[in-house]
Amino acid sequence: MSGPSTYTPKSGFEKWIDQRLPLPRLMHDTMQTFPTPRNLNIWYTFGGILTFCLGVQILTGIVLAMHYVANAGLAFDSVEAIMRDVNYGWLIRYIHSNGASMFFLAVYIHMFRGLYYGSYKAPRELIWIIGVLIYLLMMATAFFGYVLPWGQMSFWGATVITNLFSAIPVVGSHIATWLWGDFAVGDATLNRFFSLHYLLPFIIAGVVGLHIWALHVPGNNNPLGIDVKSPQDTVPFHPYYTVKDAFYLCLFVVVFATFVFYAPNFFGNPDNYQQANPLVTPPDIVPEWYLLPFYAMLRSIPNKLMGVIVMGGAIVTLFFLPWLDTSRVRSCRFRPLMKQFFWAFAVACVILGYCGAQSVDATVAGIPLLWVARLATLYYFLFFWILMPIIGLIETPKKLPASIAQSVLGDTAAAAAE
Amino acid sequence: MAAVGAAAAAWPFIDQMNPSAAALALSTVEVDLAPVAAGQQIVVKWRGHPLFIRHRTPAEIDSAKKVDVATLPDPLARNANKPDSASAADEDRVIKPEWLVLIGVCTHLGCTPTGFEGDYGGWLCHCHGSQYDTSGRIRKGPAPENLAVPPYAFLTDTRVKVG
Numbered sequence: 001m002s003g004p005s006t007y008t009p010k011s012g013f014e015k016w017i018d019q020r021l022p023l024p025r026l027m028h029d030t031m032q033t034f035p036t037p038r039n040l041n042i043w044y045t046f047g048g049i050l051t052f053c054l055g056v057q058i059l060t061g062i063v064l065a066m067h068y069v070a071n072a073g074l075a076f077d078s079v080e081a082i083m084r085d086v087n088y089g090w091l092i093r094y095i096h097s098n099g100a101s102m103f104f105l106a107v108y109i110h111m112f113r114g115l116y117y118g119s120y121k122a123p124r125e126l127i128w129i130i131g132v133l134i135y136l137l138m139m140a141t142a143f144f145g146y147v148l149p150w151g152q153m154s155f156w157g158a159t160v161i162t163n164l165f166s167a168i169p170v171v172g173s174h175i176a177t178w179l180w181g182d183f184a185v186g187d188a189t190l191n192r193f194f195s196l197h198y199l200l201p202f203i204i205a206g207v208v209g210l211h212i213w214a215l216h217v218p219g220n221n222n223p224l225g226i227d228v229k230s231p232q233d234t235v236p237f238h239p240y241y242t243v244k245d246a247f248y249l250c251l252f253v254v255v256f257a258t259f260v261f262y263a264p265n266f267f268g269n270p271d272n273y274q275q276a277n278p279l280v281t282p283p284d285i286v287p288e289w290y291l292l293p294f295y296a297m298l299r300s301i302p303n304k305l306m307g308v309i310v311m312g313g314a315i316v317t318l319f320f321l322p323w324l325d326t327s328r329v330r331s332c333r334f335r336p337l338m339k340q341f342f343w344a345f346a347v348a349c350v351i352l353g354y355c356g357a358q359s360v361d362a363t364v365a366g367i368p369l370l371w372v373a374r375l376a377t378l379y380y381f382l383f384f385w386i387l388m389p390i391i392g393l394i395e396t397p398k399k400l401p402a403s404i405a406q407s408v409l410g411d412t413a414a415a416a417a418e
Numbered sequence: 419m420a421a422v423g424a425a426a427a428a429w430p431f432i433d434q435m436n437p438s439a440a441a442l443a444l445s446t447v448e449v450d451l452a453p454v455a456a457g458q459q460i461v462v463k464w465r466g467h468p469l470f471i472r473h474r475t476p477a478e479i480d481s482a483k484k485v486d487v488a489t490l491p492d493p494l495a496r497n498a499n500k501p502d503s504a505s506a507a508d509e510d511r512v513i514k515p516e517w518l519v520l521i522g523v524c525t526h527l528g529c530t531p532t533g534f535e536g537d538y539g540g541w542l543c544h545c546h547g548s549q550y551d552t553s554g555r556i557r558k559g560p561a562p563e564n565l566a567v568p569p570y571a572f573l574t575d576t577r578v579k580v581g
Contacts, residue, residue, distance in 0.1 A: 156545075163526070166527075177437060181436065302560050303560060305562075
């Protein structure tokens, strides 16, 4: 996609194609010879795993849409028909519903990887920003998808999330009505959510293309966070990383299949096996696990508008990350201070997720979780907006290795390789 | 000029999302109140929303009247049968003191609160912990407004028409 091409057409036919639509050249340069740092570890295989997840969701989703009926009176029954009557419908639906969770599991690992190794820092700011955009699109798609089975959690999740917009002063309630196409979540809402749920994955696929394009300009970051300096620092993408990615993809699929076949409702909520009832809200409504940290933030603020602002702000903050980190060193391996605050941040996110899953007035060992969530929310924003800029300025990083090759092969071997 | 044209072309695609003529057709519902004893609440569906009709006991009415309006988070009546500026005093929340008619949609994020729960004897919303008193007024929690009172009228002493 960028840099000098090393492709040479081998046959007359390839030459003919190359002069008209250089697609084989593109594939050759991006997926075969692409110089990739030789020290990428397991955490770098999640980009490929995420592409796989998107493919699985699109494939299973297209098939499910052949049997699903987007109508408030029929949706719930059509999903049950998929589970009971459609040949292998149970399998395809369980792959799709667990696939969403697997997708988010992979994207969170991918994002924390980027955070730890400083992959958002210059010159990779746009890769990160496009990635956050994909994450936002994923959340929207997952939300729309969760509404489709038209169970109790579908209905009330849709009600709560769309009501977030009603917090906007003056026009809020009009926006909510516009989103619903009615004065409450109903048939019109379900139909448009289905339309958007079908559309967004293809938008995501397009934005993933931009993400990979942007990645192929500076090339991969790596666990050392230092730039590639010579050809000794890299190996061709194929076969080195195609094989490595494929191996870890297989392990990932084992985990995926374990959920699909042995615990298909592990991530689900039993309330969603009851048909939507606009008159009764389930006693404890919780979003899907991957949205829980944000939900905990929303609940920890005792004011409607502020709660929505804080929750939205938590995601908007990620867009500014490349400029909030003032450190010259990318990787946390060489940032002794940042490393500790990074892990504290990861723990804060898990705590927020836990708090979001409990009822509003829950306590642990006498401590109200509401206050735990408030502290964790505070730390989330403190980490990005205060700690990150300051630590970058005051921290003394460890000494960086001279090159990737020297770090991987040792001084003598690296010299010999040259 | 081009911007005006673009906006004019975009508008149908934006406006189609708004409620259709069918959804806009206002509906009314008539409810017989005779079987509802004091201290009971019934839930009726109206325009897709639950409607709370509560037959309040004298004690509940008293406790709602005793509250100093100045201390309420939302000082307005939110009552479609009164002027917009009406205060949240209990008198302005009802037509007849024993019958409290409310749209059962939490003003926070739209859940249906549960009756006879919470610190104020009114409603508790389990979603995010908002608490309403026996006049349906927000007292505690993230909800910004009192539960809305729909337009309604008594046809007879025991029959009410909502909408």
